[in-house]
Amino acid sequence: MSPPSAAMYNPQVMPAAFLAAPAHPDEHLLDLYALGRLDSSEEARIREHLMICDDCCLHLCNTTEFIAALRARFKQPGGA
Numbered sequence: 283m284s285p286p287s288a289a290m291y292n293p294q295v296m297p298a299a300f301l302a303a304p305a306h307p308d309e310h311l312l313d314l315y316a317l318g319r320l321d322s323s324e325e326a327r328i329r330e331h332l333m334i335c336d337d338c339c340l341h342l343c344n345t346t347e348f349i350a351a352l353r354a355r356f357k358q359p360g361g362a
C-alpha cells in the first residue's frame with residue numbers, strides 16, 4: 283500500500299471514469315466498513331462510492347476475504 287502520489291491527481295493520467303468519482307475514502311474507512319463499524323451516514327457514503335469505484339471494491343473484496351480468513355483462523359482451537 284503506497285501513499286497516493288501526485289501523479290494520481292494529474293488529470294492527464296487519470297481515466298475519465300476516475301475523474302467522475304469523488305475522492306477515495308480512506309483505506310481505514312473501507313476496513314471499518316468491511317467490519318460493519320461505521321455509522322449509517324458514513325456507511326452510506328462509502329457504499330455510494332463503492333458503486334462507482336472498482337478500485338475500492340477490489341480493496342474491500344480483499345479486505346473482507348482477509349477478515350474472513352482471520353476469523354476462520356481464530357475459530358480454530360489451539361491450532362494443533
Ligand SMILES: [Zn+2]
Binds near residue numbers: 306307339
Ligand atoms: Zn474509490
